Amino acid sequence: MQVAEDHTAPEVAQDLGAFLERRREQLAQRWADAALFRTVFTVSRDEAVEACKAVVDALAEVARTGRPDDVAAPGLRAVRDQLGRMAASRIRAGYTPARIADEVAGLREPAAALLRADFEDPAGEHAHACVLALTVLLGTLRLVVMETTVSAGEELIARQRQQLLEVATPVIEVWEGIVAVPLIGTLDSARSQVVMESLLEAIVDRRARYAVLDITGVPTVDTLVAHHLMKTVAAARLMGAECIVSGIRPAIAQTIVHLGIDLGSVVTRAGLADALAYALTQQGIVVSPRPDAGAGPR
Template identity: 75%
Template sequence: MQVPEQDTVPESAARWVGEFLRRRQEQIAQRWADAELFRTVFTVSRDEAVEACKAVLDALSAVAAHGALENVAAPGFGPVRDQLGRMAGSRSRAGAGPARVADEVAALRGPATALLRGEFEDPSSEQAHECVLALTVLMGTLRLVVMETALGEGEQLIERQRQQLLEVATPVINLWHGIVAVPLIGTLDSARSQVVMENLLDAIVTQQARYAILDITGVPTVDSLVAQHLMKTVAAARLMGAECIVSGIRPAIAQTIVHLGIDLGTIPTRNSLADALAHVLRQQGIAVSAGAPVGAVPR
């Protein structure tokens, strides 16, 4: 991605701007530290904001020195990409949208341009014009780098949140000593199936579980893909030394499984989670008796 050029920027002007940014770093950093982008992110210490500004100016100086004013992938931006991403992310969390962040980056050009013009006896000279153009192009590239980095940070945040939701949506419950259960709710796709398997295997190890119950009462439909995921999870649990039982197979799902010709014959199944738990307890020699009906008055 490159910044569109209105005029060709001479390489000498780019190098001059790089030297200018290095030479006037302190003055520019002091002005940038009061700009909204840095001031609203570094709220604890102004000195911290100044140092962050200097790091960005170092990057811009390095990019300009190599004449790569329009290159968002220039090596000079590497050291500050993480910082720029965190800054953009901080502004986004504070309610500033992408357009607002872009405007805040664009606002940094003014203070730097004012100092640059002061370097020339005649600010209207051709050299001054070329250097201002070079700085404008460079700041436009910085704006693109910030937005590109912010989008990357946003994608990573979404992925982390998605992973957290998957883990929250697939809890492993310790029902009894040596018995764990995974109540599944919603669609079981490949990504979620992997999380289910990993969480279940971890629980088998940490809980030293001999039995694992996969309850699919909350799974709306079972197709060949879902059945394949279940069978893989059962096989993995067996390799870890745990017997796996599938519960919650409703009549409609049972008919679907038969209609699709899916063979779950090697997997123990039970009608409900309660039935599965009772089955496992009996397997361990623990007597299980039916409780009194709800609302019954004891004699």
């Protein structure tokens, strides 16, 4: 076979494309039993067969161009979404990109066996050239699947990270008209944004007049954290709620003073209970001190 700068010889390209079209049904039937398709399309085998046919059609179109190594071939666009969904399904099932790539590589042998059977002389030069072009073509499919797999993995990680951020910053309705956000751990820009969005949504949904930001579980407060807190307080005020910051420990208070951060316009309380008592009092609810447990009846 004559090859010029990664281009497949026209005769080989046409023969490979014709083979894929002619053996479309047989290839789809064989591939439908492969792990890559069988474990994704579980509703019915017919569904897997149809998905395989779409992939074979795309490969046939790419083969006829004489550029079986073209990852960006227009013919592959039609199946990229499908391949992306398949990759995402395998990623969610716990499979690594390398394992998924091996599953794609497993499609080669059934296809190569069918292709060799089409030649009177399977060991001949032309048959060898066609099998080589098929190998390159399926290698390209493998690269496309790898791309979609990595992309699907990144999207899954991003969604999981967002979900973890939301779980780590719950908004609790502690009383009618009062919501609280107990913060635990380090505050960064991404988490601070989630805190602000969750708090503002809760203020609207629950018609809260007071919002408590409890930072008892925040290990350190630096300029960035204080800036985020101030932005959250300002946003809550714009929504018609007064924001109270509680849990400022002595060490954090000293840090804030040392940094020269002005929290003079922010209502602060030592703990969550004190902040709740303040919010209740502001609403005209009398908060009585808890009786001394050690005191006997009078």
